[in-house]
Amino acid sequence: MTQAPFSFTTRPEILGTFGVVTSTHWLATAAGMAVLEKGGNAFDAAVATGFALQVVEPHLNGPAGDVPILFHSVKEDGVRVVCGQGTAPAGATIEHYKGLGLDMVPGTGHLPAVVPGAFDAWMILLRDHGTLPLADVLEYAIGYAADGYAMVPRVADAVANVADLFRDEWHSSAAIYLKNGAPPAHFARFRNPVLADTYRRILREAAAAGGNREAQIEAARRAWYKGFVAEAIDRFFRIPVKDTTGERHAGVLTADDMANWEATYEAPATFDYHGYTVCKTGPWGQGPVFLQQLALLKDVDLAGMAYDGPDFVHWVVEAAKLAFADRESFYGDPDFVRVPMDHLLSETYNAARRRLIGPEASLELRPGSIPGYGGKVDHDAARRGRLGFDTIRQGVGEPTTQKSVGRSPVGEPVIGPDGRMAGDTCHIDVIDKWGNMVSATPSGGWLQSSPAVPELGFSVTTRGQMFWLDADHPAALAPKRRPRTTLTPSFALRDGEPYMAFGTPGGDQQDQWSVTFFLRHVHHGLNLQEAIDAPMFHSEGFPSSFYPRGMKPGGLPMEDRFPAATVDELKRRGHQVELTGDWSISRLSAASKDGDYLKAAANARFMQGYAAGR
Incomplete structure (x- = not known):
């Protein structure tokens, strides 16, 4: 090597033996660490961190967003992918969009919506690899939404940037984010009680299903994709809303699209490099x-x-x-x-x-x-x-x-x-004392990209804007296709052993x-x-x-x-x-x-x- 290591860091590299959590917001990291302290494993902690991020960084991700996840479980061999990237609705055809006079999928509103995949991805990770009940990992997100959190300047500024749109067109978003008609101030204590109620209802329906933790997680999945969440999204998407065309369009996402989709496991794409094996998602990302x-x-x-x-x-x-x-x-x-x-x-x-x-x-x-x-x-x-x-x-x-x-x-x-x-x-990375490791990059459902579903308190992913309205393009729009996302967590093995989870927004x-x-x-x-x-x-x-x-x-x-x-x-x-x-x-x-x-x-x-x- 020709150079000494970097001589200055903004903070120390954390060292421990019990567990570590890192994310793009300190409140989410705190939630993940609290779950580890409670006795949960890395999968429990990652899910808690992910749901907390949906609340405290609503301009960067949301409950109806997308998430690819890479993970290693000590109970299994190798690294696996959870694909939480939802697919295009049945009605999302090139002919439909071109029939509206469009040559690109709009970036906002209802038309670019795909099936929101994040909830199911987190649920199957928790069901298959976690240890704690759903209520124990959701409590932090519910607490932040119900009791409030300090809204960092970037969230407040994102709301201010779209305040006129909210006032004039997206009234359901205005009801959540514009208190007394004004965007929140920097570091104002902000609450989203509608979102808190949505998650409380999920927990009530899960508990009513009875059975063990796995059965209750399955009930939560049904409530989301075949129950009241899907029904509310279906109703709302039939109402035309203004998007970046300057016109109002209804959406094509339906409850049937949601009911007919679920997150999946996949093998990662890999490459060996100087003693390391780097793992990534497939070329749908x-x-x-x-x-x-x-x-x-x-x-x-x-x-x-x-x-x-x-x-x-x-x-x-x-x-x-x-x-x-x-x-x-x-x-x-x-x-x-x-x-x-x-x-x-x-x-x-x-x-x-x-x-x-x-x-x-x-x-x-x-x-x-x-x-x-x-x-x-x-x-x-x-x-x-x-x-x-x-x-x-x-x-x-x-x-x-x-x-x-x-x-x-x-x-x-x-x-x-x-x-x-x-x-x-x-982004989220978690490792627990047993050696379970998770790397995840949640996104989509941004508050500034689509109006909030009134009964639910959150926006729906607009990841469909990544599609091309050209059948000859490899990322062409078609029903049930995944958009070519930019979301891309990373995982590395060293000398064949799980070593590092890492990633970034951007x-x-x-x-x-x-x-x-x-x-x-x-x-x-x-x-x-x-x-x-x-x-x-x-x-x-x-x-x-x-x-x-x-x-x-x-x-x-x-x-x-x-x-x-x-x-x-x-x-x-x-x-x-x-x-x-x-x-x-x-x-x-x-x-x-x-x-x-x-x-x-x-x-x-x-x-x-x-x-x-x-």
Whole structure:
């Protein structure tokens, strides 16, 4: 190695032997840790943390959102995936949307809704691997919703950004978030009693079913997907609401769509790298781009490069561009699209792709060619150039229609090149004293992306905006398909043993920041907190998943803490560097089982994430 570990951290790396929890909000971390102290395992704690996040970060996720989960149970071999990504409704056809005069799925309102998958994913994780009753893990979310919590500035600001929309159009959301017609102040004590009542009713119906904890969890699932929750969503979605087209549309999601879906278990996609095996979701998400970046970098001497030097940044950024270009060409729901995953991760394919990385910044979208596979690629993204990222600054972010952009935030805005975070996702990592491990990235159901269902107190996921209204695209809209999500938790084994759960919010940046964190940990010896705190960067050199899906060839946002010599050299190589502020990029968290110790760390940027343990 050419460099000593990072010399400054914002907080210590947590060390313990009993259990560790880390997430993007301290209240959720506290809930998870309380469950471990109560005697629950990592699965109980992860579920409690996830439900707490739905309450305290409602602009980043919600009860009717989405969640992919990676986990290891000491009672089973290997790592498994829970797919909590709901599918498109039966009525969600390209013909229906084009018949409305649309050429993209709107980013807000009822039309982009898919089956909300988070609740069922958490329930089957709790049923099959947890130990505590449902009431014991829901009590923290119910307490925060009923008794109140301090609304952090980012939530209050998200409400303020859509206050006019709530007042004028989304009256059910106004009833929850605009007390006396005004958005909440920073750190105001905020309550959502309607949501608390929804979860209390779930618990009452579960208890009334009798039986053991598993039977009561099954009753909760029925109440959600075949009972009063599905019925309320069905009724509400028949009422047209205003979306980002500037018009009012009814939805296509029905109670039947919810009743006919359930979360599933899957095997992860994996790649072996320098003694580690990294596990990700399948190509219905963007997760395998992490693995392909490792395949591209496997034979590069990253350990011989400074972790904040120009060579390291250049190689990582150029590998990301190639992997994400392949995402655009090949990724979609593998239940409907043939995705050549083995070929995309093969040594032969990536050796050829690696030769495309030269000494200068690449300024083109360069997907690979695999005969018989792949679909239409958006080569017009570069023409839209700056637009996609300027729109994020305006608070727009996720895809909407071409018909009318408007000024309303539309879902899950991601990091703009100025470092401003208008919205995002969440992340959770948990390890218990027995060695059970969970990594989850909850998202969707954002308060700013769809009106709250009046009887329930929450919004429904708009993840369907990730679909394309083009049958030749690998992520084309069709009934029962999963949208190609950006949600992507990470899990790593070391020498074959479960080692680390990690991840971050950040849309397209998730599988860039997580890769950089991992490489610095593996090659430069940075501990978890050091690797999180070290200055971060990412590429904009591929089409965004978010409206209007622009790309900036050569775009390279970087935190100001990089050495001036690094920045100057990258500019000389043709990278379009934009300095974003000292602490402005990424929201990583991580937990590991390292010998006798459990370790955890969390991002200090934006003053919300926390790790805890003992």
